Amino acid sequence: xxxxxxxxxxxxxxxxxxxAIDGPSGAGKSTVAKAVARELGFSCLDTGAMYxxxxxxxxxxxVPFDDDxxxxxxxxxxxxxxxxxxxxxxPRRVSIGGIDVTDAIRTAEIDRAVSPVxxxxxxxxxxxxxxxxxxRAGDYVVEGRDIGTTVFPEAPVKVFxxxxxxxxxxxRVRQNVDRGVGSVDYDEELTDIxxxxxxDSSRAxxxxxPADDAxxxxxxxxxxxxxxxxxxxxxxxxxERADAAASxxxxxxxxxxxxxxxxxxxxxxxxxxxxxxxxxDLMNDQEGSCR
Numbered sequence: 001x002x003x004x005x006x007x008x009x010x011x012x013x014x015x016x017x018x019x020a021i022d023g024p025s026g027a028g029k030s031t032v033a034k035a036v037a038r039e040l041g042f043s044c045l046d047t048g049a050m051y052x053x054x055x056x057x058x059x060x061x062x063v064p065f066d067d068d069x070x071x072x073x074x075x076x077x078x079x080x081x082x083x084x085x086x087x088x089x090x091p092r093r094v095s096i097g098g099i100d101v102t103d104a105i106r107t108a109e110i111d112r113a114v115s116p117v118x119x120x121x122x123x124x125x126x127x128x129x130x131x132x133x134x135x136r137a138g139d140y141v142v143e144g145r146d147i148g149t150t151v152f153p154e155a156p157v158k159v160f161x162x163x164x165x166x167x168x169x170x171x172r173v174r175q176n177v178d179r180g181v182g183s184v185d186y187d188e189e190l191t192d193i194x195x196x197x198x199x200d201s202s203r204a205x206x207x208x209x210p211a212d213d214a215x216x217x218x219x220x221x222x223x224x225x226x227x228x229x230x231x232x233x234x235x236x237x238x239x240e241r242a243d244a245a246a247s248x249x250x251x252x253x254x255x256x257x258x259x260x261x262x263x264x265x266x267x268x269x270x271x272x273x274x275x276x277x278x279x280x281d282l283m284n285d286q287e288g289s290c291r
């Protein structure tokens with residue numbers, strides 16, 4: 001039996017969870033994040049689309065990519081929204097300032113523009129709180145470049161998803177052919193991916209790097225279903241640990257309440273009989289009897 005078929009039911013029981021998926025351009029983060037969200041019944045937050053939307057707006061307004069202050073003003077002035085279909089955890093459309101840019105942000109021009117825009121400290125600051133507000137509202141799979149290191153460092157599941165530059169270039173070409181936008185030249189895509197890797201990993205603010213406690217998954221030559229199952233299994237184990245910790249905490253609290261009741265009862269009895277045992281003495285007696 002497929003283990004994944006049972007996972008969503010476990011996850012709907014208690015609490016909220018963030019699954020952070022980071023990695024370089026073309027590693028398949030968006031595809032994997034959406035599939036994991038569907039398997040687990042989570043929502044999906046594509047932070048890359050948010051930066052792409054700001055890059056698109058900057059191009060439309062003629063804002064220079066090296067003008068941090070102007071980029072920050074632009075990012076703060078235009079709300080980014082995602083549109084979901086009923087019962088669908090993955091957003092279908094993205095807009096900025098009320099303009100639908102779902103297709104416009106998936107072009108070669110935006111591919112080149114998004115790295116310098118996302119490197120702007122003012123843009124990252126403008127989008128950070130919005131990302132946190134959305135993600136902490138429920139169960140979310142969040143993908144990007146700095147999710148596990150900066151946006152949600154407390155996430156119980158952190159994955160750094162990568163693949164060879166050559167593999168990522170092949171995937172990008174196939175993707176561009178399928179959607180009918182972007183370059184279909186392999187060498188051009190390979191050059192662009194290597195350029196973005198260098199820019200993303202060397203930027204001063206929130207550079208691309210795996211979190212210290214992230215699980216590294218290399219998807220080169222692997223079926224996407226295998227990667228999805230790996231991440232769902234990580235999430236299941238994290239939920240089981242959280243449930244176990246919560247159960248232990250509940251039992252400890254109940255035991256503490258029972259102990260306080262016994263202490264109060266013993267104190268009242270001793271007081272009426274003139275005995276002078278202290279609460280500390282009673283606590284010591286209780287601890288000794290549990291050893």
